[in-house]
Amino acid sequence: MTNASAETERDSTRSVPVGTEPSGAAPRAVIARAGLIWTLIRTDFKVRYHGTLGGFVWALLKPLTMFVILMSVFSFLFASNPDYKLNLIIGLFLWDFFAEGTKSGLVALDAKGFLLTKTRLPSWILVVTSVSNALITLGVFTVIILVFLAFAGHPPTWHAVALFVAYDAALVLIVVGFSLASSVLFLRYRDLNQLWDMVVQAGFFVAPIIYPLNILPERFHFYLFLWPPTPVIEFSRSALVRGVTPTATAHACLAGVVTICLVVGTIVFRRLGPRAAEYL
């Protein structure tokens, strides 16, 4: 006997009692779920960029333009730092993913309310796939960053690339954890997106994106590293630009931040998610 009330987050095929499924039902269910994930990613991309490559290029142009403007202005201010433009492009592109991913994740359930109120589906899929567009952009940015570094005379080693991909993955998990919690909270607190816009605006200056971290007194560094994008950006710069692998302790701290984001996000989502449809 399967309890549907306790299975709100599961696929309806689970409610078929064991032993009664036709042969091959389980693999078909997995394929169906994969189809749902792919369709959500594809349709999100289509809605956001009007189904054209041109639309996607516009999305890339925003941080690229920002990079050109900031580099033009601040490279004079930090002329003594020969790696400034490399640090800037890494910081900006990672930040763009964080900002876009969290903003999309926060409104994920509300934006897909048309599905949640009409049918039963695992709502976590809606949240995770909402980050997909920002993730595609991050993938393109990762390639741009690596090419830019190579052309700037800093061709990254395979070790550095592997570390950078790991930091990208850590940032993705941080964004997913945040999105899980914020998407259900947004249904109860409808101005959370405006508050988050303010936090993101301030956070852009808290993370050392346009300024080198060492211009601030060292006693403040700890507080800056509490802001999740900071360790990801700084560790990526360390591996790619300076060729220095952060210490095991630093990696443990980053893993701790990722774990906290995911655990808190999952707890909040599991607690509030099952009643999400009632707030739509």
Place this chain on the structure above:
Amino acid sequence: MSVIEIDVVSKAFRIPAVRRETVREHIFGLLEPRRFQRLQVLDRVTFAVERGEALGIMGRNGCGKSTLLKTICGIYRPDSGRVYARAPITPILELGVGWNPELDAIDNVCLIGSVMGLPLRDIWKRMDRILAFAELERFANLKLKHYSSGMSSRLGYAVAFEAVRDTLVLDEILAVGDAGFKERCVARYRELRAAGHTMLLVSHDPHLIAAFCDRVLLLDDGRIVMEGAAGKVADRYLSMLTHAGTPQLQ
């Protein structure tokens, strides 16, 4: 064994006297006591649906029909009691299946079809049939925001009739479309019944319920006040509508 079993299910909504929907409203209202009104929508509802059965649910507006369907479909969680669903449920609630207005009909069919559990390959195989059923082949590439409510409802029924795997939940069947579409719906409904699918229907139309259901529940104030053959329950429902008095529990 029952396909769906509703076991003493209750559901209430807490309606605040003043809604607070933002962080700002919560902060400014921190010192003001909040008053809530409790709206009992479902009150210890118990029934079961057997495999292959067509069960109708009738009741006046606001009696809890939609909440009951959403609870059965797993969209709402009951406050107490249990809902046992032993087969996949395909719902059409409030005349729709949940469209993205910014997508065209083809993408929406892919989205809803995959939400309902159809593999993408099957959806593409059935795409022409779905569009033909809804008579929307010419508008397949038109965004849903440009569809009339009737067109989008027709598409919803067409997808659900194709995607149904075991149990079909229909809120107000045949409330949309012209005579031709209704005929196709009736024919498809009978096909699904003949194939052994379980049906759960909600309607205000006693004739329709009598024609399509084996057994009917009458819901009032969140409680089942009558259960039985379609004709008798439909008569009782009509007398409820004409006599304002509260029905007695049976």
